[in-house]
Amino acid sequence: MPVPELQLYDYALVRVVPRVERGEFINAGAIVSCQRTGYLAAAIDLDEARLRALDPWADVAQVARHLQALADICAGEPHAGPIAQLPHRARFHWLTARRSAIIQTSPVHTGRCEDAQALLAHLMDCMVRPLILRACPGQSADGGAP
Secondary structure: OOOOOOEEEEEEEEEEOOOHHHOOOEEEEEEEEEOOOOEEEEEEOOOHHHHHHHOOOOOHHHHHHHHHHHHHHHHOOHHHOHHHHOOHHHHHHHHOOOOOOOEEEOOOEEEEEOOHHHHHHHHHHHHHOOHHHOOOOOOOOOOOOO
16 A cells, blocks of 8 residues: 655644733634645634633624635735735745734644645644543543543
């Protein structure tokens, strides 16, 4: 049986920092880029209750619009403006540039995978959505160490 070829990828988590001066954030999505295959995608899952726990006055609708704009730029949607028309690696670097705003990204992480789309789903399950809903490698179903 042939061994699947592993592809080099980069990813960053999308964070919502409702009060930048406090430095508190929730993970609300992930961006995955695989240069060799031309893959660039973002997944977003804003947990309103977790956001409101950090800032009861957060404008959830505005945050959701900004997150959708990020996903649209990532997807190269024509209505997302000139940044969305850049080559996929340029878009990834623009999206993951350090900024001091309500929407930020984590440092970029690199690895190898067989399937970038499956990796994006895995990142959403293990790094964005509450752990109490599922077990991830290295953790028990209750979120603790195995």
